[in-house]
Amino acid sequence: ERSVPAILGHEAAGHILSGPQTGQPVVINPLIACGNCKLCDSGRTNLCQQRIAIGWHRPGTFADQVIVPKDNLIPMPQGMNPAHAALTEPAATAIHATRLAERTLVGDIENAAVLVIGAGSIGLLSALALQAQGVEQIAITESNAMRRASAASTGDWEIIDGAKTAPPPEAYDLIIDAVGSHTSRHIALSAISTGGVVIHIGLADNDGGIDVHRLTRHEITLMGAYTYTAQDLEDALHQLHRGSLGDLSWIETRQLRDGPNAFRDLDAGRIAAGKIILIP
Known part of the structure; x- marks a missing residue:
């Protein structure tokens, strides 16, 4: 269950603001697993019963900045469009x-x-x-x-x-x-x-x-089929970058401040886009 009130958002790409990898473009894995249970050991971190999620239990990515564990960051391929990378999840x-x-x-x-x-x-x-x-x-x-x-x-x-x-x-x-x-x-x-x-x-x-x-x-x-494994995320990122999943022309981009209107348009069925990407 989502903790409320909350900052939503769990499908995101950005760049690291502090630490040894400052400036590195990354994609976020929003599922934070325990890393120690039988399911985690078998690679099925999506089913970890101790997992929490960014945008549910921790503040999400509908913000200019977000705190993410370093193990939940995936380096973005050089030159990749961040709007396309945000579709990784x-x-x-x-x-x-x-x-x-x-x-x-x-x-x-x-x-x-x-x-x-x-x-x-x-x-x-x-x-x-x-x-x-x-x-x-x-x-x-x-x-x-x-x-x-x-x-x-x-x-x-x-x-x-x-x-x-x-x-x-x-x-x-x-x-x-x-x-x-x-x-x-x-x-x-x-x-x-x-x-x-x-x-x-x-x-x-x-x-x-x-x-x-x-x-x-x-x-x-x-x-x-519940979410994805860490391997699924990495593979998805590289498939998006290679163009294996098409040119992604069906997405729409808007400014983050227009997020409330984007939700209203989606809820009312007023747009053709399968996904709206919000840009800070």
């Missing part, structure tokens, strides 16, 4: 999910028919990560018309108007639910094929939507 979340899917699917992931639910930053980055892995059969369902248009211009995939059309039943080997609502879970469990895999990333609500009979009788794997 959601890109790592997407990469973590697609890696879980690849390990769980029967058959090669590049041959899978995939549906991504939601064309926000996690959904788009999941589709881009899958495309980078060689997946060719990708569909994205999105109810917001502006986000559908943005997604259509971002990659070579099918776009489904989620406000009017349900994805075809039992048509996909893998579904990435980047929304995580009662409705999106119902869509996922209807559209997944027998023996398929649903990766649940979004946390919109905790209100059912799961057909347990179909899940059981069709041996469907429903797996949660």
Whole structure:
């Protein structure tokens, strides 16, 4: 649970202001794990039960400066656009999910028919990560018309108007639910094929939507994907820098002082951008 009142913000890039690495551009890993438990020892720091997070339990990055443990800083590649580097956290979340899917699917992931639910930053980055892995059969369902248009211009995939059309039943080997609502879970469990895999990333609500009979009788794997490991973050940063996840033209940048208006626009569905980057 988030400690309130709080300074929010956990997806960020910046530069070090003090210490031996002063001036070094870095990306922040907002998850601070204990480093000593069985999960940390196995590299699954995202699941550490003692973890705390910048922007939840400690003041976040919607500020000019923030205090971060040195072990939670990742050097930014030379010449990288900081606005692109700030996408490392959601890109790592997407990469973590697609890696879980690849390990769980029967058959090669590049041959899978995939549906991504939601064309926000996690959904788009999941589709881009899958495309980078060689997946060719990708569909994205999105109810917001502006986000559908943005997604259509971002990659070579099918776009489904989620406000009017349900994805075809039992048509996909893998579904990435980047929304995580009662409705999106119902869509996922209807559209997944027998023996398929649903990766649940979004946390919109905790209100059912799961057909347990179909899940059981069709041996469907429903797996949660929570954030990312430190390795996912490093890999995401370098994939963003290399351009493996596209040109990122779908983001929008605004000044930090315009943050409240950015939140209002996002909440009202008034913008096409899957992510707004705030610049101090």
